[in-house]
Amino acid sequence: MAASNPGMDEDVFAQFLDQLDRYVRERLLPAEPDVIANDKVPDDILEEMKEMGLFGLTVPEEHGGAGLNTSQYAQVVYTMAYAAPAFRSIFSINVGMFNSALKNGGTPEQQAEWWPRIAGGEIACFGLTEPGSGSDSAAMQTTAKPDPDGNGWTLNGTKRYITNAPHADVALIMARTEKEALPKNAHVSAFLVPMDTPGVSTGSPDKKMGQAGAHIADVMLDDVHVPGDALLGGETGKGFRFAMMSLDNGRISVGAASAGYARRALDSALKYATERKAFGEPIANFQLIQQMLAESETEIYAAECMMRDVTARVDRGENTIRQAAAFKVFASEMCGRVMDRVVQIYGGAGYLAEYDAERFFRDARIYRIYEGTTQILQLQIAKHMLRDFQANV
Amino acid sequence: MKILVPVKRVIDYNVKPRVKADGSGVDLANVKMSMNPFDEIAVEEAIRIKEAGKAEEVIAVSIGPAKAQETLRTALAMGADRAILVETDDEVEPLGVAKILKAIAEEEEPGLVILGKQAIDDDSNQTGQMLAALMNRPQGTFANTVEIEGDSVTVKREIDGGLETVKLTMPAIVTTDLRLNEPRYASLPNIMKAKKKPLDTKNPADFGVDIAPRLKTTNVSEPPVRQAGEKVEDVDALVAKLKALGVA
Ligand SMILES: Cc1cc2nc3c(=O)[nH]c(=O)nc-3n(C[C@H](O)[C@H](O)[C@H](O)COP(=O)(O)OP(=O)(O)OC[C@H]3O[C@@H](n4cnc5c(N)ncnc54)[C@H](O)[C@@H]3O)c2cc1C
DSSP, X not given: OOOOOOXXXXXXXXXXXXXXXXXXXXXXXXXXXXXXXXXXXXXXXXXXXXXXXXXXXXXXXXGTSOOOOHHHHHHHHHHHTTSOHHHHHHHHHIIIIIHHHHHHHOXXXXXXXXXXXXXXXXXXXXXXXXXXXXXXXXXOOOXXXXXXXXXXXXXXXXXXXXXXXXXXXXXXXXXXXXXXXXXXXTTEEEEEEETTSTXXXXXXXXXXXXXXXXXXXXXXXXXXXXXXXXXXXXXXXXXXXXXXXXXXXHHHHHHHHHHHHHHHHHHHHHHHHHHOEEXXXXXXXXXXXXXXXXXXXXXXXXXXXXXXXXXXHHHHTOOOHHHHHHHXXXXXXXXXXXXXXXXXXXXXXXXXXXSHHHHHHHHHGGGGTSSSOHHHHHHHHHHHHHHHHHHHO | OEEEEEOOEEEOTTSOOOBOTTSSSBOOTTOOEEEOHHHHHHHHHHHHHHHTTSOSEEEEEEEEOTTHHHHHHHHHHHTOSEEEEEEXXXXXXXXXXXXXXXXXXXXXXXXXEEEESOOTTTOOOOHXXXXXXXXXXXXXXXXXXXXXXXXXXXXXXXXTTEEEEEEEESSEEEEEOTTSOOOOOOOHHHHHHHTTSOEEEEOGGGGTOOOOOSXXXXXXXXXXXXXXXXXXXXXXHHHHHHHHHTOO
16 A cells, blocks of 8 residues: 655645636636647647646656645646646646656656656656557557667557657657566566657657647657666566556546536536527526536536545555546546537537537547546456455355 | 735635625625735736846735735745735725835835735725825826836826826835736746745734724615617617617
């Protein structure tokens, strides 16, 4: 069991969250049309977000970050998720998977090198998925071969759908250090690879269904040579474990983003329902509309409660594999249902790009897929249930 | 040079205020409170002057309840150097505030006092002017731009007809209008640093001034609800309507 994490002082955090909420409503929401039209987070906003300290939220204070614990981090994600997802996406890998892999697996030297850099605004990406392996990520084909003379590695392979790859300064790359699969996926190791290392290139950003302004691309590794100290933790065979520990954190982040964005959409539907008239009165007066509002409210509330519970458990040092997966599954599926109802409440307008409901619907779809699809997480939850049951009979 | 910036804790500008059932005032129970927006502009301006190397220290001061500490912490997080809370749960009218500010200004001797032109709760628009009068110092109210040169400050003022430029010899009093600047959002690193900045707490009694209210609120009521408009077919119908209403 890990030690408990009190995080940042509560009053300081409350003040920050208040500022952030204002920033989201006064600055980010008005910038959404710009993000969508140009498929890009505006440069001045990116700079502001770096200055505000968003890129180092979870990095320990002594390494230039804010030292948030998981429940604080989730609240920040939830607050940010009220705005278009691209704003959160650009720093999500820094404060999420990259940071937690560094925390769980990095040597003190690696932490001292990379924490201040990512807290200062260098952008990180996380390379696990490949053209031939997604859910079955341990089947990856990217290889890392040790130098014959001992102290270094050569990486070859392709990573697919890598968030922020076009903007990244550094990638955490999972690669095979053994030809054959080993128990506990000990054939996989993790490497810290600066994106300007010779042999690293990125494909053009993929066209996606939603989340305009957030970008993914392939990362190609062609005889990429990295020094020995690029190996995360200084040991082979631990990469997959680090990756999975990071995914736990990533799942909480996606759950929080789902809940926050569902809240945004429901607020928008509530407003629309009171303004739009049919049969001479606001559609909010009709009980079937009210049912959709009430169901959405209930489900969002449930996800918010799950978020508080699972994050408090993480901060107490409990093992939360099952709860983090359950939260992500529920919140992302719930978000999909809410977005669907929101489109319905908007009626024909819900189908038009001119209104927000249409993009809410598209943007939210990915939450059920990345950081473990709903099916993969259900399998994991059931596996743990059955294992615990068997252990107790 | 020091700059003194008074900041007031007021009902958040996004909150729709509700009048208490007994008409004795606005219901503030469980209502979100924030720094008066015009004061945020004042803090921002003071910090910019300091960042431009034209001031050494920015002191934020608030007169109000213990909770006004939060407002001062926000000013510190934005970049003020230290803060003074004059703690009181009583309502202090603009004249009382001006008297306390005068006492603080005499102690601190700031080159500039920058205040919001008004607070969005009572919209008095008096404190800056009263302070200038009590201290017998020049004032530049409704500032649109503030330019410091040597020992004088040039203020472009927003007036009904446009902009008026005044040049004041410092020490001087400036009050901010909406377009002076866009206040920054406090960054997380700065919020963390602000916690370690000094915040002094005082009482009105420390200043030996009479802040007893001069005014009595007899009743507070909601503004009348605006009646829905009516659509007319054409100009003739419009004219007929206006005539019927007796306005044309
Ligand atoms: C916008 C976006 C951003 C992404 N960012 C990153 C990133 O930064 N880094 C990264 O490494 N990856 C990233 N990914 C990849 C993402 O994590 C994978 O797409 C995801 O894990 C699913 O893998 P897959 O696409 O290969 O689907 P597949 O594994 O091919 O799955 C296809 C379908 O089969 C189902 N399925 C698979 N196995 C089983 C099973 N055993 N039982 C039941 N059903 C099963 C799945 O649930 C799914 O419905 C991103 C993807 C997208 C679209």
